[in-house]
Amino acid sequence: MDPLVSWLSVDSGDTVPHRDGSRFDFHCGVHKAVRAMMADALLAVGRMDASDPAEVGQVCQRISLLMDLCTAHTLRKRRLLHAAIEARAPGTSDLAARGCRHQAREFAGLRAMAQTLRGSPQSLRTAAAARLYRGLALLVAENFQRMHLEESAYNVVLWSNYSDEELAGLHGELMASVALDEAYALHWLLPCMNPAERLFLLSRMEAGARGDAFENTLSVARARLAPGEWRKLACGLGLIDETGGGVPRKGAWDDAGVMPIRDARVLEALRAIHQHPARAWTVASLARLCHLSRTAFTMRFRRQTLLPPMTYLANWRVELAARMLREERLSLDEVAERVGYSSGAILARAYKRILGAAPRIHLIGSGGGQPGGS
Incomplete structure (x- = not known):
């Protein structure tokens, strides 16, 4: 048994002070994502068709990715959190x-x-799949218990030695590292958080020196959150003018799915991108559409969206691709043609770069009650 679980099991956490939320909880947001990833992976293994080599390979790849993420998170905690304690x-x-x-x-x-399961012959695959399922179930159970204890009894150590502001700083450093190294973890993390947790995370990143981490996280949030969730986050970050700001709109989004923008010329470019994602847009062609120079257009676009034009275009194309793959069951090549990529292979590379995993992995993860999505 995990020694921390064994040692802390004497305290159920019911009497731990500050369980009313009055102190900063370092673990809460990350643990929500870890619980969701583990539970969904367990479901994927349980419903896997062991006689289908392709499906077995996809699920085993997903388990390996999950174990890599968990290992990286554990090492990151040792380097940052445990060293601070x-x-x-x-x-x-x-x-x-x-x-x-x-x-x-x-x-x-x-x-x-x-x-082992992936390399097993057909005659041994069913038994190997059952062993993997039972082994993963035990690991999930132990880690759920460990996370509960970290959130309760172990938090006492943190609260006794650090202020909330110091804990928030450590948390921001941890999350910036995740944003830069593991976009797939953000794919789960952001939908699992509540609005206040998301806003706190992005606000800390925006205020800090890690602008690249903020942009990475904002890109994933735009692709993964439902429209209502994204609107709340964008309003909290000041990306949407809640008072209207003179920008005509219906609710939080216009008919093209574009968030309200103060700059009318940038808004024209955004509507063109949203309405015609498959066109071979360039910075020059978008700038001409807006009657601006390339330099002026890029500066104004980035000021309004916090992203360069081509990054925004790529994110929007991948978001559309993810939606089509989930809802329309098209082939990767068909989706690529619809969103502006010349082949499924090129789309897959963009998908992995932006969302952190191959399209097939995200398709598997979209089942079983996966939160979020737009």
Whole structure:
């Protein structure tokens, strides 16, 4: 058993102070995403057709990706969080470090089980799939218990040694690292958060020195959140003028799906992109449409959307592609043609770059009650 789970099991967490939300909870948002990823992966393994080699390969790839993400998160916690605890309360992080090492071994074991299943002959695949399912179920159960204990009893150590502002700073550093290294984790993290948690995360990134992390996270949020969720986040960040600002609109979005923009020329470009995503747009062609020079257009576009024009275009195309793959069951090549890519392979590369995983993995993840999506 995980040593941290064993040690902390003496306290159910019912008497831990500040469970009323009055203190900053370092773990909450990330743990929501981890719980969702683990539960959805368990469902995917449970409903997998072990006689279909392609499906087995896709699910095993997904399990390996999940184990890689969990391992990276564990190492990141050791480097940032546990080091910070050790600096204020020497010796208190030893048990947590042992727990992280235990988790790393468990993650490696599940990854090996997935590889074994993938390489098994047909006659042994059903049994190997059952072993993977049971092993993953045990890992999920233990990690759910561990996360509960970290959110309750272990938080006491943090609250006793750090102010909320200091904890928020550590949390921002952790999230910036995730945003830059693991876009697929953001694919789960942002839809699992509540509006206040999302706004806090993006606000801290925007105010900090990690502008690249903010842009990466904002791109994923635009692609993954439902329109109402995105509107709340955009309003909170000041990307949408809630008072109207002289911009005519119906509700939060206009008929082209474009968020309200103060600059009429930029709005013209955005509507063109949204209405005709398959056109071979360039910065020059969009600038001509707006009767601006390339430099002036790029500056004004970025000021309004926080993204360069071609980045916005790529994000919109991938968002449309994800929606078509989920809802219309088209082939990748068919979707690529509709959204402006010359082949499914090129679309797949853009998809992975922006959303952090191949289209097929996201299709598997869209089932089983996956939150979010637009």
